Amino acid sequence: MxxxxxxxxxxxxxxxxxxxxxxxxxxxxxxxxxxxxxxxxxxxxxxxxxxxxxxxxxxxxxxxxxxxxxxxxxxxxxxxxxxxxxxxxxxxxxxxxxxxxxxxxxxxxxxxxxxxxxxxxxxxxxxxxxxxxxxxxxxxxxxxxxxxxxxxxxxxxxxxxxxxxxxxxxxxxxIQNTLTDWMVNPPEEFVRLVSAEFLAGKHFKSAVKDQFTLITRQAFQQLVGDKINERLKGAMTPEPVLVPEAALVDSPQAEDESFVPSPVELEAFQIIRAILRPVVKPNRVNIRDAASYCAILFDDNNRKPICRLRFNNESKLVVGLFDESKNEEKVSLESVDDLFDFADRLQACVTAYLKPASGKEAADVAVI
Structure with a gap:
């Protein structure tokens, strides 16, 4: 090991x-x-x-x-x-x-x-x-x-x-700790520095200071968020795989090669990988598009669902969790961070897939 x-x-x-x-x-x-x-x-x-x-x-x-x-x-x-x-x-x-x-x-x-x-x-x-x-x-x-x-x-x-x-x-x-603090509460000197080009000749009065402090905070956080999403999209770009024609014919649903998860789906996917990290390597947890949800799969196997992200309406986040009988329970989330509240269930689901399946269990599977 x-x-x-x-x-x-x-x-x-x-x-x-x-x-x-x-x-x-x-x-x-x-x-x-x-x-x-x-x-x-x-x-x-x-x-x-x-x-x-x-x-x-x-x-x-x-x-x-x-x-x-x-x-x-x-x-x-x-x-x-x-x-x-x-x-x-x-x-x-x-x-x-x-x-x-x-x-x-x-x-x-x-x-x-x-x-x-x-x-x-x-x-x-x-x-x-x-x-x-x-x-x-x-x-x-x-x-x-x-x-x-x-x-x-x-x-x-x-x-x-x-x-x-x-x-x-x-x-x-x-330095990382300092930058983290600045992202939430940028100091006046930092706001002056990054805003100098726009404030040339202007007095840094209270109203101006408050306005550009807010803008600086938002710009900082958005920049970090954009960089994270860029890396996530790069990590999600699949390598080309040759699939036999027979496999495509037999497949219950051909994958959309142009599928790109939304930022909130990507964030949820990475949270789920982090939750499952103590159980399996992250590359064994995969995401796939479906008609009305994103499927999170174990070993990219549609017979081994971990959960379903029903985020089509980002104002209403719903995750589908599976029990031992592969029955789905839909749970509403206030934010994707709420996924951590279901860490035990997600880990239990994957742990079950790691065990050798008996004859009945092998036949009793869910197809996405």
Whole structure:
């Protein structure tokens, strides 16, 4: 199993367990230890992963860091754990700060089993930074995040390589956060900058400021939305496939080769792929046009429907969900984000397709 598939499998288990784990110890056993094991470190070998490492710090005696990952007998990474979903404010990392200072470890990890924040000493040598240079969210990660996480795996661990990219990651993340804030609340200096061509010679009075702040916010958000839709349309462009004539004759419905999902259908499709990511790879979830809806299919098989997007009237969004008997239930949505409320049902539907079908089940299928 590839590293990313292992991450997805663990993410699926974490999603199921996150709300029932009430203590730090339960979180460590069910979430953090499997995460460390996934990175290739043997959690049952104290010479490789030492739980509750003790290192006296000044007048502080007997304090323990939750886990220390060792290489050649020396700590290279320190983990401080909070209970599932617990606050990860830097003020709660006091032990991590102290242990980072007195050990040779160059990386400190603060986690609640869902989010892992990686720290190092970019600002001052041997003093852990207050801001992480990398964050990995088990419930929301990209392929790029997995590639960065893989650098901490036992088989790939290279201190200098990680430190070389740490600065870049830290400032990239900081700039992204700033731009995200600006997209919602553009500061006056930014509004002045992007509006300078139109405001030449005009006084930046309150009314003008309010008008162009609103325009800047809308333009920023529309630009980002357009870029996302462009990428989605590119991802949705099918590769040419040679289909035998017999298959076209027997097909209950020939596909419309010019079919292009609407922006809201594309957004819903990507949300569904994200929901199903812990269960199957995204390329196994496909979209196909039908007379009155968009069909979301497993393995592009019209006998394996996942759901139906009945978005012909975008002011009234309806999704068709299937039960074990392939009966469709139509559910109204306020917005496509409401699809997350049905994550369990969508995942259960695909999980059922992954199981070998019995004779009756194989015959009892829905045809779109």
């Amino acid at each position: 590839d590293f990313i598939d292992q991450i997805r499998a663990l993410a699926s288990r974490v999603t199921a367990a996150k709300d029932i784990l009430q203590t730090e110890e339960a979180t460590k056993n069910a979430m953090v230890m499997p995460f460390i094991q996934l990175l290739g470190y043997n959690v049952f070998d104290p010479l490789e992963v030492t739980p509750e490492l003790i290192a006296d710090v000044g007048t502080k005696k007997g304090e323990k860091v939750d886990y220390a990952i060792l290489k050649d007998g020396k700590p290279i990474m320190l983990f401080e754990c909070k209970k599932s979903g617990g606050d990860l404010h830097i003020n709660h990392a006091s032990q991590l700060f102290r242990y980072f200072h007195v050990t040779e470890a160059r990386f400190g990890v603060l986690t609640n089993g869902l989010v892992y924040r990686f720290f190092t000493d970019l600002e001052k040598p041997n003093k852990m930074d207050e801001k992480p240079f990398f964050e990995f969210n088990m419930l929301d990660f990209r392929d790029q995040d997995v590639e960065e996480l893989k650098k901490f795996a036992k088989s790939a661990f290279d201190l200098e390589n990680i430190l070389t990219t740490a600065n870049h990651l830290k400032y990239t993340r900081a």
